[in-house]
Amino acid sequence: MRIVLMGPPGAGKGTQAKKLAEFFGVPQIATGDILRAAVQEGTPLGKKAKEYMDKGLLVPDDVMTGIVKERLQEKNTENGFILDGFPRTIPQAESLEKILEEMGVKLDAVVNIVVPRQELIERFAGRRVCEVCGSTYHIKYNPPQKEGICDKCGGKLITRADDDVRTVEKRIDVYERETKPLVDYYQRKNMLVNIDGNRPIETVFEDIKSRLRGEG
């Protein structure tokens, strides 16, 4: 299964990508996670990316395309992948098409998770992520069993550096301007599957699965 997950910041891409990756037995490729790992390690990529991420801006297309191309050529993508957070601009989508063409494979679907802006803001205020394994929680909608501790690895739960209200507003504006045009782009290619993301996590997951099976 080769899927792109799209949607505004906070739509639940990461939450659903993890569940879909497990269900289909393919890797989740989350460009935001790759960048945050580089920032934490202090690599040249991390240093460059941090300047953009802290401001809520997109990292340049050529940098992102290089990262994704390299990652897609690793062996464990043979049976598919869940792309979470890429492509985010039309040039990125065009590059992805070329990369996949070179690999001789095609996307099965582009899943667009739709959530109203006000709901997104509330999600950021309550999001907590594990500083060790990156698992995502919400203090109200998806709380850990023990406050502040990751269920999966026992790591400490923290708030993400770009989750303050001002940066979040900026990220949503950048989404509207630079990423939303991709909805039309994939619609025209007949690849788009729109999903109402303003429902409980499990309901959204079941809906995505049934739509991917062509049942909805």
Ligand code: AP5
């Ligand atoms: P990235 O990490 O991709 O962030 P994002 O797109 O802003 O999206 P988020 O990860 O914030 O949200 P999500 O949709 O994954 O939601 P989540 O599942 O966590 O990118 C970060 C930065 O990296 C960018 O700003 C940019 O600088 C750079 N970058 C990355 N990719 C790039 C690219 N391709 N090009 C250029 N730059 C790039 O859920 C959110 C919260 O809601 C959680 O607390 C969760 O528990 C909760 N939740 C989830 N689903 C539900 C539900 N159904 N009901 C209630 N709560 C829910």
Ligand code: MG
């Ligand atoms: Mg995410």
